[in-house]
Amino acid sequence: MIFVAGVTKAYRDGEARREVLRGVDLEVGRGETVAIVGPSGSGKSTLLNILGALDTPDAGTVRIDGVELSAARPAALAGFRNRSLGFVFQFHQLLPDFTALENVTMPGRIAGRSAASLVTEGLELLGQVGLRDRAGDFPQQLSGGERQRVAICRALMLEPPVLLADEPTGNLDATSGARVLELLNDLRQRRATTLVLVTHNPAVASRCGRTLLLDGGRLARHQAPGRPLNRQRR
Amino acid sequence: MLRIASRAVGFVWHVALRYFRSTRADAHIRVLSSLTAGGLAVGTAALVLALAALSGFQNHLLRDLALHTPALQVELGGRVDSATGGVGSAASIVDRVTAAEGVVAAQELLYARGWLVDRRGVAAVEVVGYEQAPPAWIPVEAAAVPGLIVPLQVAQRMGLTVGGSARVASPRSSLTPVGPRPRVRTLPVAAIYDAERAGYEDLPVLLPLEQAAALFAGGDRRLDLTLAPAADPEEVAADLRAAIAPAEGSVATWRQANRALLFVLRLEKGLVFSAVALIVAVAAFALLASLSLVLSSKRSEVGVLAAMGVPPARLRGIFLTLGVLLSVGGAGVGVLVGAGIALLLDSFRVLSLPSDVYIVDYVPFLVREEDLFVVAFSTILFTGAASLLSARKASRLDPVEAMRSART
Numbered sequence: 202m203i204f205v206a207g208v209t210k211a212y213r214d215g216e217a218r219r220e221v222l223r224g225v226d227l228e229v230g231r232g233e234t235v236a237i238v239g240p241s242g243s244g245k246s247t248l249l250n251i252l253g254a255l256d257t258p259d260a261g262t263v264r265i266d267g268v269e270l271s272a273a274r275p276a277a278l279a280g281f282r283n284r285s286l287g288f289v290f291q292f293h294q295l296l297p298d299f300t301a302l303e304n305v306t307m308p309g310r311i312a313g314r315s316a317a318s319l320v321t322e323g324l325e326l327l328g329q330v331g332l333r334d335r336a337g338d339f340p341q342q343l344s345g346g347e348r349q350r351v352a353i354c355r356a357l358m359l360e361p362p363v364l365l366a367d368e369p370t371g372n373l374d375a376t377s378g379a380r381v382l383e384l385l386n387d388l389r390q391r392r393a394t395t396l397v398l399v400t401h402n403p404a405v406a407s408r409c410g411r412t413l414l415l416d417g418g419r420l421a422r423h424q425a426p427g428r429p430l431n432r433q434r435r
Numbered sequence: 436m437l438r439i440a441s442r443a444v445g446f447v448w449h450v451a452l453r454y455f456r457s458t459r460a461d462a463h464i465r466v467l468s469s470l471t472a473g474g475l476a477v478g479t480a481a482l483v484l485a486l487a488a489l490s491g492f493q494n495h496l497l498r499d500l501a502l503h504t505p506a507l508q509v510e511l512g513g514r515v516d517s518a519t520g521g522v523g524s525a526a527s528i529v530d531r532v533t534a535a536e537g538v539v540a541a542q543e544l545l546y547a548r549g550w551l552v553d554r555r556g557v558a559a560v561e562v563v564g565y566e567q568a569p570p571a572w573i574p575v576e577a578a579a580v581p582g583l584i585v586p587l588q589v590a591q592r593m594g595l596t597v598g599g600s601a602r603v604a605s606p607r608s609s610l611t612p613v614g615p616r617p618r619v620r621t622l623p624v625a626a627i628y629d630a631e632r633a634g635y636e637d638l639p640v641l642l643p644l645e646q647a648a649a650l651f652a653g654g655d656r657r658l659d660l661t662l663a664p665a666a667d668p669e670e671v672a673a674d675l676r677a678a679i680a681p682a683e684g685s686v687a688t689w690r691q692a693n694r695a696l697l698f699v700l701r702l703e704k705g706l707v708f709s710a711v712a713l714i715v716a717v718a719a720f721a722l723l724a725s726l727s728l729v730l731s732s733k734r735s736e737v738g739v740l741a742a743m744g745v746p747p748a749r750l751r752g753i754f755l756t757l758g759v760l761l762s763v764g765g766a767g768v769g770v771l772v773g774a775g776i777a778l779l780l781d782s783f784r785v786l787s788l789p790s791d792v793y794i795v796d797y798v799p800f801l802v803r804e805e806d807l808f809v810v811a812f813s814t815i816l817f818t819g820a821a822s823l824l825s826a827r828k829a830s831r832l833d834p835v836e837a838m839r840s841a842r843t
């Protein structure tokens with residue numbers, strides 16, 4: 202599902218070059234869940250952005266769902282992101298001018314579907330995270346946890362084969378964080394979605410099938426094995 | 436394909452309309468977008484009014500000019516009637532001209548400068564020699580006796596009356612046994628005409644063509660053509676150019692004969708337009724500022740939209756549409772108000788002018804479709820450029836950077 206080989210990325214920091222990724226290799230199968238942990242500034246978000254075709258690597262190959270990202274043109278990449286990827290960000294990144302339901306159905310609107318045809322699915326998703334009666338509320342009327350739940354619904358709207366989550370609970374208190382994570386896993390499991398999740402939190406990582414450590418610009422198996430939340434198909 | 440395209444438009448509208456609504460929530464953006472709308476309203480109204488006033492004046496001027504200039508004229512060549520170089524006589528040219536389709540009549544005229552002389556002194560005048568009857572643009576009945584037809588102002592200055600006589604002198608001289616003598620003829624004053632209006636400083640003195648030819652040999656000779664009402668001057672001119680040789684005469688339509696004036700009128704309009712269009716340009720800057728402000732307050736959202744797979748072209752579309760939404764109201768109101776005021780001022784003749792100053796005694800306004808088109812086109816050009824600039828900025832936003840920039 203996800204195939205990454207030899208990815209490097211450096212940022213120019215004044216005169217100096219900061220090599221953030223120095224040859225990342227990663228393979229994730231369909232339906233697998235992978236947690237990426239690592240110290241702050243180690244390049245976790247950078248890697249996730251490269252996986253999400255939001256950023257381009259300096260070298261290396263990224264193939265997702267059979268699509269070679271470096272070969273695709275901007276318009277094609279946009280369509281790919283819309284259909285094949287779901288993003289959950291650390292900060293909910295909901296659109297403040299749109300209601301919860303409109304935010305959830307936005308990927309469908311972008312895909313060219315009419316608003317009316319999306320209402321049922323959108324309400325059902327909101328129902329699954331317990332926010333069906335908040336469908337008409339705007340983001341600023343929702344709490345932090347509620348916003349992140351809406352953001353998860355939005356990421357899952359078009360049932361993308363790959364879900365990328367960058368510290369989805371990093372901005373929430375423990376209880377809402379646990380709730381959000383549970384939902385994420387629950388919904389993902391029902392649809393056999395591949396999940397790559399970046400986290401600081403060992404408890405969160407422990408609930409994923411596999412935990413990788415990003416350090417020194419390379420990925421390695423993490424040494425603190427947790428109890429897998431779901432069986433692995435490797 | 437069409438359905439996909441229309442859905443894409445639907446999405447762009449969906450987002451642009453929400454962003455438009457949100458411009459009222461932010462105080463800074465609200466001020467700037469009101470400035471945009473107000474500026475566009477004032478600018479387009481001023482443009483429409485200014486052009487309507489100019490069109491009104493120019494329309495009157497040209498109508499007046501058309502009354503006093505033939506639709507088509509033939510400037511006769513210098514060698515006509517001189518029996519040299521295979522150039523036909525004036526009579527043969529007149530025959531050929533009147534034979535052309537659409538030509539009803541041709542009248543030969545001679546233009547020269549000369550003097551009216553009396554005991555008190557000399558007045559320099561323009562002299563027009565006419566054939567049969569004075570040209571239609573001289574407001575006088577056909578004179579009973581052939582003779583001088585004098586403008587009222589000249590007659591008053593020199594104490595001339597109908598039935599009296601006056602002496603006309605030419606700058607050419609005749610050689611006589613006692614040396615060169617000025618050519619002078621005494622002619623009866625047949626009529627006095629009153630052009631009624633000021634504005635024409637140089638009203639001509641008319642006299643029969645034969646007399647004029649004898650006095651002013653070498654003056655400019657011209658055929659004024661009367662055309663059938665349905666005839667197209669340009670077409671007739673083309674036919675005539677084929678019928679007469681270049682040495683015999685050059686054909687000019689009314690427009691060609693007044694080329695210089697028409698050019699000045701267009702120039703006048705262009706200059707006034709450019710000056711007033713500055714208001715619209717300033718409004719377009721306000722639009723650029725408000726769109727930039729919207730974009731900077733929506734940076735992270737635009738980044739999210741890009742991350743969710745909105746292609747760059749549609750991001751551009753959102754901001755172009757927002758630009759249209761922010762400008763169409765003001766511009767529309769401005770055009771309507773400007774046209775409305777112009778129509779009112781014209782039909783009720785609100786602004787009056789002293790009647791002896793100009794050809795009309797009120798300020799006329801004429802709202803012409805092509806003027807409205809020019810106003811609309813230039814407004815679209817200015818606001819479109821402003822929208823396009825910010826739309827391009829929006830579509831080139833790096834989503835990662837954008838989302839990093841604003842975190843709530």
Ligand SMILES: Nc1ncnc2c1ncn2[C@@H]1O[C@H](COP(=O)(O)OP(=O)(O)O)[C@@H](O)[C@H]1O
Pocket residue numbers: 212213221239240241242243244245246247248
């Ligand atoms: N656009 C950028 N320009 C310069 N440096 C950047 C940019 N993006 C990230 N970095 C740097 O790259 C490093 C990795 O960043 P990031 O991937 O966000 O780390 P993490 O998500 O693991 O905390 C950090 O040191 C960060 O400052």
Ligand SMILES: [Mg+2]
Pocket residue numbers: 245246247367
């Ligand atoms: Mg990060």
